[in-house]
Amino acid sequence: MEKFEQDRLEKLEKLRAMGIDPYGKRYNGQKSLVSIVEDYHDEEGKRVRAAGRISSLRPHGKASFLDIKDWTGKVQLYIKQDKVGESKFEAFGLLDLGDIIGVEGILFKTRTGEITIQVEDFTILSKALLPPPEKWHGLRDVELRHRQRYLDLISNPETMKTSLDRVKIIRGVRRFLDERGYVEVETPMMQPIPGGAVARPFITHHNTLDIDLYLRIAPELYLKRLLVGGMERVYEINRNFRNEGISTRHNPEFTMLEAYQAYADYNDMMELTEGMLSSLTMELHGSYQIPYGEKSVDMTPPWRRKTFVELLKEYAGVDFYDLNGLIEKAEGLGLSTHGDGKTTPDRDRIANDLFEELVEPQLLAPTFVLDYPASLCPLTKLCEGRPELAQRFELYIASMELANSYTELNAPLEQRDRFMEQAGTEMTAGKVDEDFLLAMKYGMPPAGGLGIGIDRLIMILTNCTSIREVILFPLLRPGARVTEVDTTSS
RNA sequence: GCGCCCUUAGCUCAGCCGGUAGAGCAACUGACUCUUAAUCAGUGGGUCGGAGGUUCGAAUCCUCCAGGGCGCACCA
Secondary structure, eight states, X not given: XXXXXXXXHHHHHHHHXXXXXXXXOOOOSOOOHHHHHHTHHHHTTSEEEEEEEEEEEEEETTEEEEEEEOXXXXXXXXXXXXXXXXXXXXXXXXXXXTOXXXXXXXXXXXXXXXXXEXXXXXXXXXXXXXXXXXXXXXXXXXXXXXXXXXXXXXXXXXHHHHHHHHHHHHXXXXXXXXXXXXXXXXXXSEESSOOSSOSOOOEEEETTTTEEXXXXXXXXXXXXXXXXXXXXXXXXXEEEEOOSOXXXXXXXXXXXXXXXXXXXXXXXXXXXXXXHHHHHHHHHHSSSEEXXXXXXXXXXXXXXXXXXXXXXXXXXXXXXXXXHHHHHHHHHTTOOOBOTTOSSBOHHHHHHHHIIIIIGGGOOSOEEEEEEEGGGOTTBOEETTEEEEEEEEEEEETTEEEEEEEEEOOOHHHHHHHHHHHHHHOTTOOOXXXXXXXXXXXXXXXXXXXXXXXXXXXXXXXXXXXXXXXXXXXXXXXXSSSOOOXXXXX
């Protein structure tokens, strides 16, 4: 490592001795490399400016071919001593793979037909002191790819593509909602009471107020306050933080869309979800058939809609209303039949465990699962005439839970009771958010609410089977493999 | 948190049953003005993730530790 750096430092000093600043300034007027290639027909023989990182170098004595790369693509350069002059060519000799340069020259095609810039002048914009990863295989080591994502982006085009696809998808989500009259809002990331979901929160502390705060596990209760305030269609795309395990589908901080529409219910949210995700699929893939891992997923709408109870019967072969049957099945699978600290069997919990165990893995094609056991959804309006079920749906794609939606409970007194019931069963449930209940007492319109796990959506649409592939900087334990700079000396 | 697997040159990887640590790319020196994984000739580069142990001898076998991957658990 030191040796590479030493050689390059010497070149850097030589450049300085020639009066060249190896860390150049603003460079403008250049075309993106992909547009240089695309517009070749109109630009042939003309002068163009370009900038990028040297990704390949093929010297031939007093001439040289090299490739430069920007985030759109790659272009070949051809530089000859008799075109740029001796001293310029000498400076060129001090360039290495990974250096960033700006060039100006004439567009032409080589004998083999490759679009190439005949360099007339170039500027060194940044001298790299360390070499880029291997040019043919790129950076393969998963740990290094995540720890040094910049190297991953430089050397693996698919990483750049996934990262830019992520931007497109999120932009598409925003556009879809904006076009339907939604407004994007920002609600607190630091909350005195972490509500809207059940999960262990991260705790932090505010010094001046001398209070503990929690990084939010969901924005839900704040967005509903806005419904009370008369904002009829709101959404937020932002980070949630959950102090839970890390897996291929879980990162401690992850991006969530939550949307609320006054005067609507979960049926409207189903339409919204299906419309949004199917059009995003078509936009990105030009087809509803998309690859995912070893499989192929058919995203053609309309999507299957089945109730929780129906699916439990279909895939697990048990009747939700037959408690003994549920218990038998659960015990057969070695599942616990009692909730935390409870002495009696908890039907809703058993049914949910069976669902996760036996139904979820089968839900490859997009499936809306409707009407969940009521005790699992304290913020949800109950089904009419069937108070044991609540008006909630979850959307599964490729066996992954992608969206969650309720017909929002807007009755403040019932909400209080449902919170209390939950507090009795969930050991992690914190205090009740009284301020939220107070808001609700002023009247919250009936509403449909929707949450979509954005990282998981991006996984599906970019064919990534690990959430770490769609998050630029996933959480890793601070590692020893990247040398830390000693700031105490020098 | 638990189980299985991985960690060898800057990068990508070999290294069999324990016997002097290898290749390609990258680097360095030289040749080369239409190459494109440029080519040709030559050179340098290693605390084999870390610490112990077994052994005449360990990259290789054992133990512990660290980081990572996958699965499970926890969990929108």
